[in-house]
Amino acid sequence: SAVISQKPSRDICQRGTSLTIQCQVDSQVTMMFWYRQQPGQSLTLIATANQGSEATYESGFVIDKFPISRPNLTFSTLTVSNMSPEDSSIYLCSVEVSTGLTYNEQFFGPGTRLTVL
Amino acid sequence: AQSVTQPDIHITVSEGASLELRCNYSYGATPYLFWYVQSPGQGLQLLLKYFSGDTLVQGIKGFEAEFKRSQSSFNLRKPSVHWSDAAEYFCAVGAIDYKLSFGAGTTVTVRA
Numbered sequence A: 001s002a003v004i005s006q007k008p009s010r011d012i013c014q015r016g017t018s019l020t021i022q023c024q025v026d027s028q029v030t031m032m033f034w035y036r037q038q039p040g041q042s043l044t045l046i047a048t049a050n051q052g053s054e055a056t057y058e059s060g061f062v063i064d065k066f067p068i069s070r071p072n073l074t075f076s077t078l079t080v081s082n083m084s085p086e087d088s089s090i091y092l093c094s095v096e097v098s099t100g101l102t103y104n105e106q107f108f109g110p111g112t113r114l115t116v117l
Numbered sequence B: 001a002q003s004v005t006q007p008d009i010h011i012t013v014s015e016g017a018s019l020e021l022r023c024n025y026s027y028g029a030t031p032y033l034f035w036y037v038q039s040p041g042q043g044l045q046l047l048l049k050y051f052s053g054d055t056l057v058q059g060i061k062g063f064e065a066e067f068k069r070s071q072s073s074f075n076l077r078k079p080s081v082h083w084s085d086a087a088e089y090f091c092a093v094g095a096i097d098y099k100l101s102f103g104a105g106t107t108v109t110v111r112a
Helices: none
Strands: A004-007 A010-013 A019-025 A032-037 A044-050 A068-072 A075-080 A090-098 A105-108 A114-117 B001-006 B010-014 B019-021 B024-028 B032-038 B044-050 B057-058 B064-068 B073-078 B087-094 B099-104 B106-111
Touching: A004 A090, A004 B019, A019 A032, A019 A090, A044 A068, A044 A075, A044 B044, A044 B099, A068 B106, A075 A090, A090 B001, A105 B010, A105 B032, A105 B044, B001 B087, B001 B099, B010 B019, B024 B073, B032 B073, B044 B057, B044 B064, B044 B073
Parallel strands: A010 A114, B010 B106
Antiparallel strands: A004 A019, A019 A075, A032 A044, A032 A090, A068 A075, A090 A105, A090 A114, B001 B024, B019 B073, B032 B044, B032 B087, B057 B064, B064 B073, B087 B099, B087 B106
């Protein structure tokens, strides 16, 4: 398994500003993922972050809006840039952990609850 | 591309009664299926998973799920619900690149 922490746990931000969310895991992992959960909705994958390479973004998400860093195997950041109220969501990071089975599991952090005014 | 449908948005069940949450998936290859639970203000916790083998899988907290390939379903069950089971439940299917696609979720309310 993996223990994942996120900072901040919640924040209230003003329109037009940026927020950087940190994700720390207690073991080295290859793949990290960032998800968005809009109010009352399911999770949507924003991007996949592998150490040593550029993040891969899903359709509808762009690097200019959601720049991601992955400086080592235990840490990643997601920045939400030039925020608008539509960016109010819970942002979750997850990590892929090998289970020795045919597929790996994903463990999720507690999330960062962002409100944009 | 894979997708997941959870037909029930909200289910209310009495404490001690049985619970079944429905999940249907669409995926062209062997599906890797998961159920997660999200309690209010919490992250996601993995309840159980199906990769291969026995189609009835046991998970944590007394949950089980049955994989039915012919129906493209992976329904979650619990024989006797506790008040602490009130939460949001998400079914997910994993692709070969480990990206997960989630259903819309089912909110479970437990009444005394």
